[in-house]
Amino acid sequence: MTEQANTSAPASGSRASVKKLKTAARATAYQKEWFMGLKEKVESGEPLAIVNADVPQEILRAMDIPYVVNQWWSAVCSAKQMAPHYLNLLNECGYRQDLCRYCSLALAAAIDPEPEKGPWGGLPKPTVAITRLTCDSQAKIFELLAQEYGVPFYPLENTVPLQIPDEWWTKARRNWDELFEPHRLDLMVEDFKGLIRFLETNTGKTFSESRFKKVMKLVNEQAEYNKKTRDLIARTIPAPVSITDTVQTVMVPQWQRGTEWAVDIARSLYEEVSDLVERKEAANPNERIRLAWVGRGLWFNLGFYQHFEEKYGASFIWSIYLGLAADAYARYGEDSLRTLASRFVGMEDMLHMPPWNSDWYVKEAKLNQIDGVVHLISDSCTQGAGGTYFIKKAFEAAGIPVLQLRADPVDARSWDDSAMIKELEQFLEERVKVRA
């Protein structure tokens, strides 16, 4: 996943990805630089929040509270091949082996008797922990983590829609009040106010409306560049870049959204991709088929995708990360806090609930001229599953073959590289009809 990760000894069957873009190298290199800076800040007395991915980080950004995203940290631990160590620690504490892995590595880091041996010197002690109750384990994992560190914990509620909107992606930017029922937005705004007061009380930091508006504006700028990049890749054959380059180049700044740096990376990605298109340079000049990777990234083995490019001319050109960055984040509205609520209130629906997600996947597959889909399903995570039957059915109804690949995105212990390669090769040959 990272340049730093490339220097670690990979687990058996794991391989590091080879990136092409300068922006990708900049983004991944920045992670360590940013993290070390964050550690310095915390050591000098600044607060630190550990937050789940679906927490409104814009609020923390506007309050100048450094934060680490739980799933980002899991991806780093996994890329550094440390997930097995952490998961074994949890098992030793009495938590059974097949519990949630993607969301529990930070908890494991908290109970590690040698935390400094974690990636880049380990996760610093947080001041607060914040999660959203989007699955049953969230409150439990975050409360345990908060107790382990002896810090307060804030759970944000999650609500369920009664309506199924058509083509949410056409309304999300500016007509989001047609997408989300008012009572859900009202509750989330109230919850955000509670979160702001919690942060003011527990960190001593203050909330500035003007800073918040600036953050919201920067997030929109970043999202608009991501949309342009997605559109450019979608219409260009052969694709100028593959997900080996885009996943991290989108996700590192996604966790930094609301900063000038994140906008700069999004702009730089777009410009670099545009330049490749102009020069007719392809990620894989022998591109014969275009594949989509649906589901979470295979963080401990991001080089996995490249084997199929080389052998079959099969390019993984689409992942949820750039797709969502293009369609799901931009929001325009007068009331900033309500506008922010509109970004998060339906995130779970868009990602994990059919037909919100299945309709969107098909739309994206068509837009990106996808020939086949590989869907990573993690059986240890109900939340991540998200209607696999309906997703498969929707793709197949659109004439796009799907392979459902079962694996955990961070736990390399159960990964069987040769079996996975064989399964995917068989899919490519028999369902997508491509020969090596």
Added chain:
Amino acid sequence: MAIKSRAYETIEQAYRHSKETVIEWKKQGRLAVGCIGSDVPEEVLIAGGILPVQVFGNPEANSSLAEQYLEKGFDPLTVSQFEQVVNGSYTFLDRLVISNSSDAVIRSYYYLRAIRKMEPHMPVPPLYFFDFLHTPFRMSGMYNRDRLCALIREVEGWSGKEINTQVLQEAVSVCNRTRRLLHELNELRQPTAPKVSGTQMLKLIGASMVMPRELYNDLLAEFLEEARTGSELAGVPVFVTGSPQDHTFLYEVIEACGGLVAGEDHEMGFRHVKDLVDECVDPIDGIVDRYHLRPPVSGQATVSRRVKDLANAVEQSGAQAVVFYVHEKHDAISWDYPSQRKALEAKGISVLMLEDQPYGPVPEETKRKITQFITTIKGGRS
């Protein structure tokens, strides 16, 4: 031996043949609405003249149809309930109300909704989601109040009957009568002089989820008087926690090998009736408070809350031992276990963890573990 009588047999019959009970009700031209999740306020449905019907799984049938739709991460009770809906076992229901009592149940709602949209030929009743929140904050309580008012309006639309304060108060009284009677029966399974077994109690509580309520209350009152005169039962008092038990296999095994289930905190047991609605306040406020402020179901609570709630419930039951019976894939509650075990053992309560268990009949290996556990406790007493 546990007492049996005409009243008990009638209730037990309704528990064993719940669908027939509902079909009889429907023959009178009345509505029956299915419930999945433990937060659907039965008071509102009863106020609308509707029979609330808990959707049970079928522990002795496979769930092959549901398994096509649900991922492997779903717990088997939810899978079995889903199966019963999609295989047409509940086509007689006029509606199905689902509440957010667990992540798996919420997802079931989404998937059933997707089936209704994408596969309209499937026998899924019209759906309604009751979005009831569990964080113990005023904000959630007020949200729940609004959702309850929306449900009342919805039910009025289904039944064509106005649900005013008086009608709602009457329904609250009927439901509270059920709860008070079951509280009295619960007293009769306490270790001091147990006269009702855990298996019986589970059936009696389960029957309340499917029977016309006034008939049920009258039969239960009759059985209560008979049970008071019954002979004392023997057995090691055991508390059951973990996954919901919507059938009696586990209880029967525990009680067959020398245990007596003195209490439980899962959704299908005494928790279902433990808390009353305050009849001295506006019924809407009373209903919201009852469902919102009681101990949350295991999956919806923080670990510290679960530790506290379990310890209290075990103490109130007088149980000497706790059996954790956790279905395969019922993952979230396993995060509670190390802390719960520590707290219980500190109080001298013996603990048996049975994880990764199937839904349905108890496996032989598990039976052996239960027998050994209860024998060890018995040995400790003598």
